[in-house]
Amino acid sequence: MGENISTRVAYGRALAEFGADENIYVFDADLKKCTMTLYFSEKYPERFYNIGIAEANMVDVAAGFATCGATALVHTFAIFAAGRVYDQVRNNVCYPGLNVKVVGSHAGLTVGEDGATHQSLEDISLMRTIPGMTVIVPCDANETRLATKAMLDFQGPCYFRTGRPAVECVTDTIEDYSFEIGKGVQLKDGKDVTIIACGLMVQEALKAHKILEDEGISARVIDMHTIKPIDREIILKAAEETGAIVTAEEHNVIGGLGAAVAEVLVQNESVPTEFVGVQDTFGHSASPATLLKHYGLTPENIAAKAKKAISRK
């Protein structure tokens, strides 16, 4: 705990740590060294299946296992998990309501140099729209570990998004931090504006908090690790108490965290809201840091959007 490692590595370790239940079966599509199911496969080889580069078959084989009562977890890059096998996930996992966990790694821009074909910027949106799907996007190693445990204990379809780069651990120092699916976590209190973030944008949101603080602006920061079911209570409380919202995600601004938050706000308590994310475009090859800067996924941009939201009050 507390390590500055990627969420995919933290996930892989947690899966091996909490994978003793003989009902758990793990599937990968020739990416175990990337999705980090490697650790589980070494510890429990009898419950690990490499399906090869055949994601569609993998998801449906896992669904078959789940009909027999297994907890089945499939692993591939997020771009394939949500896009290539959308039909399999929709029709054979979510519609029958099976206990299959779809774990998409290397999500977002920070795949970096591999480029746009591998940068999943629509997965939260695609998975969120399927009835019965739970969507979890952890931000750091500590949260990922606890989220993995929670997902294994939870019955039903779940999409779990992890990232490639090492990220700073930020939740381990939060007093009384606990992980519960569907419950956002307030990392910083504030009264002028609320930043709601998921994944590695949580760390950027905390940096934005500091920037704003230096300018005399008090920003609340919420780590919204569960996109579906979204925590309505924490959103509405933030709207009421701070009067302005900024969302931040490593994802298209269409359909993801921002949209989920906005859906709650417009039906209850509309306050000025701004979205930080990729502006309906594809990614590009470059270093993760270069890309985050290029597409405006920075603390500076979050702070600027926060001020804009405040100005619209």
Place this chain on the structure above:
Amino acid sequence: MDSKKKKELELWAARIRKTALQTIQTAGSGHIGGSFSICDILSVLYFDKMNVDPDNQNKADRDRMVLSKGHCSPAMYATLALKGFFPVEHLATFRTLESDLSGHVEIHVPGVDMSAGSLGQGLSTALGMAMYAKANKVGNRVFCIMGDGEIQEGQVWEAAMCAGFYKTDNLIAFVDNNNLQLDGSLEEVMSPYPIGDKFKAFGWNVIEIDGHDVEQIADAVELASVVTGKPTVIVAHTVKGKGVSLFEDNVDFHGGQPKPEQWPECFAELDARLAELEG
């Protein structure tokens, strides 16, 4: 197979056909052609070979079935009702808002082991069940029925490769080779032939039969059940719409319905067959 058993299974097939057609007529829609081509297979499986029990529907060691060509739900639901999984009268609710009997087979229906409908996926879900059974030493068999047009889907061959690789010899797949798909014959639309050779290349045991001969179907299942180290595919040569002259080998009856004045002659043909077998 003795003649009594043969006649009994032919009778169940005839009953499935009539019940399926009544179900479709009441609903006003439903897939006739592909339903009718698999009735003999369903008869042999559910009334002879499969270890299933309507009184203990969820027993863990039951044989399982994935009807990958899920649109042929009328035949499947008729079979399950006749077998006793739910009342035959319930079939009258097929394709209505109040019913669990949707247009494509659904896991929520008693006796159905997996939903299907989006073609090309059932072999994978059946494979998952078969792999689970092997991992847990359940000792059951998993059956899958695919359409021949369906095997144009690439995922079928992902599953074929995987089943061969993992040597899932408790997986028995049927290809309902009626040679017709929605837009025409397989040769016109997109030929998947030779079917058996393709499965063989992926490490499968291949059996070719007349899919309307209950004896051949039963023998093939017996052979498949004793093969070790290989999954089996039974390529069943069938006639789409088998059992009613109007429907037979007629592409219009993939999803199409008879005209109002044609229904009596369809049922008359099915009733004549029933009378012949019952007599």
